[in-house]
Amino acid sequence: MISVLTKTIGLGAVTGLRSMLGPAMLCFYLNREPQSFKRRALKLSSLQKVTTVMAVGELIGDKLPFAPDRVNPTALAGRALMGALxxxxLFKDGGKSAYRGGIIGGVTAMLAAGVGYYLRKKVGQATEIEDPYxxxxxxxxxxxxxxTMVTY
Known part of the structure; x- marks a missing residue:
């Protein structure tokens, strides 16, 4: 079983790479957990569909030449916000401080966005593999x- 902290760091990093993939995975996770706070707070089946469609759109849109860099201040802020959410x-669902979870998720998303961006650029330069690949x-x-974060 993966701890709440590990899930938060993992999904925060996923969110840094693809801003809507983390929220989509979170909805998937919460819909699978019968003891989750979702039973008390909100119905997530519709939200899971919306976030999944948005995540798929982002996966496609990321390959387009006019897609903004994820380290652009506006894009980075959006990733930080999604990671914080x-x-x-996750922390609230685990009976921990939502504030602390938000900080960890947001910071992790920003770090992963930067590392992923610069690593992708360096690998592209070193290998001459085209960016969409x-x-x-x-x-x-x-x-x-x-x-892995939401199934274990």
Whole structure:
């Protein structure tokens, strides 16, 4: 069983790589957990559908040449906000401080966004692999990591 802190860091990092993938994975996780606070707070099946569609759209849009860099201040702020939301909900669901979870999730998302961006650029320069292919590889890493965080 993965701890709440590990899930928060993991989904925060996933959110840093793909801003809507973390929230989509969180909804998937909360819908699978019968003892989750979702029973008391909100119905997530519709939200899961919306976040999944948004995550798929982002996976496609990331490959387009006019997609903004994730380290652009506006994009980075959005990732930090989504990471904070994911972290706060995970911590609250685990009976811990939502504030602390939000800080951890938001900071992790920002760090992962920067590391992922610069690593992708460096790998592209070193290997001459075209950016859309690197983006697809990054998608697989983010999806695999996210599913690991929410299924164990």
């Amino acid at each position: 994911v972290g706060a909900i 690197l983006g697809a590889a990054e998608d697989l890493i983010a999806i695999g990591s996210g599913f």
